[in-house]
Amino acid sequence: MSSTAITDSPAPWLRDNCPCDACRDPRNGQKLFQITDLPAGLAVASVREVSGEATTGWEVVWEPDGHRSLYPADWLDAHAPGGPRGTGGDGRTEADKELWAAADLSGRLPEASWDAYIGDRSVRIHALESVRRLGFALLRGVPCRDRMVLDVAETFGFVRRTNYGELFEVRVEPDPNNLAFTGALITPHTDNPYRDPVPTVQLLHCLRNEAKGGDSGLVDGFHAAALLRREDPRAFDVLTRVPVEFSFADARTELRAQRPLIDVDPLGRIREIRFNNRSIGTLHESAPVLEEFYAAYRRFGELLLRPELRLDFRLTPGDCLIFDNTRLLHARTAFAESGGRHLQGAYADLDGLGSALAVLRREGAAA
Ligand code: OGA
Numbered sequence: 001m002s003s004t005a006i007t008d009s010p011a012p013w014l015r016d017n018c019p020c021d022a023c024r025d026p027r028n029g030q031k032l033f034q035i036t037d038l039p040a041g042l043a044v045a046s047v048r049e050v051s052g053e054a055t056t057g058w059e060v061v062w063e064p065d066g067h068r069s070l071y072p073a074d075w076l077d078a079h080a081p082g083g084p085r086g087t088g089g090d091g092r093t094e095a096d097k098e099l100w101a102a103a104d105l106s107g108r109l110p111e112a113s114w115d116a117y118i119g120d121r122s123v124r125i126h127a128l129e130s131v132r133r134l135g136f137a138l139l140r141g142v143p144c145r146d147r148m149v150l151d152v153a154e155t156f157g158f159v160r161r162t163n164y165g166e167l168f169e170v171r172v173e174p175d176p177n178n179l180a181f182t183g184a185l186i187t188p189h190t191d192n193p194y195r196d197p198v199p200t201v202q203l204l205h206c207l208r209n210e211a212k213g214g215d216s217g218l219v220d221g222f223h224a225a226a227l228l229r230r231e232d233p234r235a236f237d238v239l240t241r242v243p244v245e246f247s248f249a250d251a252r253t254e255l256r257a258q259r260p261l262i263d264v265d266p267l268g269r270i271r272e273i274r275f276n277n278r279s280i281g282t283l284h285e286s287a288p289v290l291e292e293f294y295a296a297y298r299r300f301g302e303l304l305l306r307p308e309l310r311l312d313f314r315l316t317p318g319d320c321l322i323f324d325n326t327r328l329l330h331a332r333t334a335f336a337e338s339g340g341r342h343l344q345g346a347y348a349d350l351d352g353l354g355s356a357l358a359v360l361r362r363e364g365a366a367a
């Protein structure tokens with residue numbers, strides 16, 4: 001590497017990344033200055049290559065304040081402008097996913113036994129990576145204990161408590177506040193789009209499933225949205241722009257949130273899907289926007305029902321599904337309310353899952 005990585009870098013960016021102990025607290029790596037503390041007219045006064053015992057790098061002396069920064073060569077390799085990271089995203093967009101239709105997963109369901117998941121770091125890494133890459137993982141043989149779903153969530157993150165409690169019981173209820181708590185068919189949806197922020201991870205742990213019916217389905221919403229963009233770019237565009245109100249109310253709760261059905265990142269990449277016919281509210285837009293929105297909404301809804309997109313399976317006792325609620329839609333077939341079916345569900349979040357995965361990898365590298 002030559003000093004051009006230094007001289008080609010915008011001065012404020014380079015200085016903002018000074019790793020010295022005056023700029024960052026060595027105990028925690030946190031930055032000690034504000035952007036407004038940097039002198040105006042920052043410029044590199046001189047650069048020289050330095051090689052120490054452990055690292056080689058580049059020493060910069062700054063004007064006008066004479067501050068010295070030492071940038072390790074491997075840090076510059078990884079981060080210099082225009083480098084390999086480019087416009088790498090945050091891991092949440094379609095750019096970092098493997099989009100799938102049902103056939104793509106035949107014979108390679110991302111599943112693991114609970115014992116292996118608990119006992120073997122590489123199995124756990126693989127399962128959590130599957131949630132990130134494919135949108136889900138299926139743990140088998142999870143003990144059929146009350147509240148066990150919370151223990152599963154705590155293996156990778158933090159339970160998100162809601163008005164439904166720490167966990168929710170998915171079984172037939174006498175006075176259901178949600179259609180999930182009946183024997184009705186539930187079409188592909190994401191959960192709780194009426195929350196802001198929406199729960200980004202959902203868990204469903206099967207304790208009993210003796211009912212006739214009650215089979216599960218998963219659809220990759222990113223794949224469906226990418227198909228919509230290809231087949232009807234205008235409809236895709238409409239669904240990324242029109243804010244949609246979702247709401248939920250019962251005797252103790254009144255929740256609402258307004259987001260588009262398809263959220264894209266600043267580069268236009270698909271990042272979040274919200275789709276739930278049970279909780280979509282009344283849109284307030286001009287008549288032409290409503291016409292366009294409804295045509296696009298219907299088109300996306302039809303796409304999500306294409307049989308080839310839907311992975312069908314049946315949860316059996318001890319199965320625990322962990323999935324990305326900002327990407328996958330889940331569904332179930334109707335079941336006879338006389339048969340026993342009981343799932344326990346919980347919410348958690350992708351940031352905690354990502355952290356758990358990064359720490360597991362770090363420990364794996366150190367081992
Ligand atoms: C839910 C749900 C699916 C099922 O509770 O959010 O969609 O299989 N349940 O009962």
Ligand code: ZN
Pocket residue numbers: 018019020021022023024067068069
């Ligand atoms: Zn510094």
Ligand code: ZN
Pocket residue numbers: 180189190191330
């Ligand atoms: Zn649901």
